[in-house]
Amino acid sequence: MQYEGVLTKMQTEAGSPIQYYLVFENSFLNMNQLLGKDIDINFMGFQCLNCNKKKKIYRQGFCYDCFYSSASAGDWIMRPELSTAHLGIADRDLEYETKVQLQPHVVYLAAASDMKVGVTRKTQVPTRWIDQGASWAAPLVEVPNRYLAGITEVALKGHFSDKINWKKMLLNEVNEIDLLSKRNEIRSLLPEEVQQYFDTTPEKLYTLDYPVLQYPKKVSASLNLTTTPNYAGKLAGIKGQYLLFVDGTVFNVRSYEGFVVQINV
Template identity: 75%
Template structure:
């Protein structure tokens, strides 16, 4: 059986384990059902997720022109402290930026390799944590816009990492964590304008379980540009990675906009 289409990040469904779906224009695959089976991937070309032209992907599924023109990939996406919609100031498209920035955001602690701090829209809980491969996560504050979340993250980055060690995450080398205890250390570290939004009473600790039959001892990233054809036995899914028996890992998020044929 073959599927062909443009890669986009896998859709997920909360469960124990989490369910993963690879969605193409003409159908979808429940990736959990492919565990312990061989998968063949063939790279066929590119298609920008924004303009849909067959142009080489530059970053985040966008061609060069779209990456530097679309409001969906402005600098404030990766650096929320640069958000300006709450001031009525446009970056690329104020209407789009108001829609995304002026909504409730969560600042959280997550354990994916070590404790990290991060920001996500409230509507992206727990999807954001799943995509990062977090084993546990807890909300610290809920603020009304992206800017306040951004300055909170900046204040906490001197105490916690804002990056995931993807190799440790994929090898399941995760530190033993007490995120509830860590959360209560944070109250005094928050910027003054965020203090009122601290989740002092809410202790909803999320524990995430991934469909993994076997974690790799060593990991090697599959690069479709260098290796356009790959075949391997799928042993697990974590974050947005497919984990294969030989230690090869494939980050689907990194190859959004790539056209592939998937053979089962």
């Protein structure tokens, strides 16, 4: 069967294992059903996720102009501590920023390779952890806006990484870490403004189960659609936003948002 459309990050459904879907305008693919099967991926062109024009993608699924003008691509997206909606100050569009920034956010600990600290909107639990390929995750604090989450992450980054070693994550080389014990150790490192939001009740540890038939012994290549517009391989697993193939090739779907593809299965 043949599917064609604009790539966006795979939609997920929590479960054991997690269910993954590629969703196009007029069709969708349950990627779990393709495990062990051959897939052809063909790059057809570009379509900006913001303006829908067929312009070359610059970053995050946006063309150059939209990346520097859209409210959904402001610096505060990647750096929550730059959020200013709680002060009534706009970055690009105060109405949009108020809607996104002034809602509950969770600062969390996760183990995808080594332990990391991160920020997500409460509505994105556990989606954010799935997208990162975390094996385990535990909320640290829940705060009422993105700014407080951001300054908490900044305070903790001085002690813990906020990055994931993506190759170790894909090889399933995850260090055994007692996240709940670490969580209690971290309380003293929280900013003063955030201390009141630390929950002293026992926290739940989330364990995430990915649909993987076999993990690669090594990551031989990360598929780049601009240099390799046509690729065929047998799907061995899905973790994070990556498709894992038997030949050691991996494909980060999220990195190619805004790319128009044709997929044959």
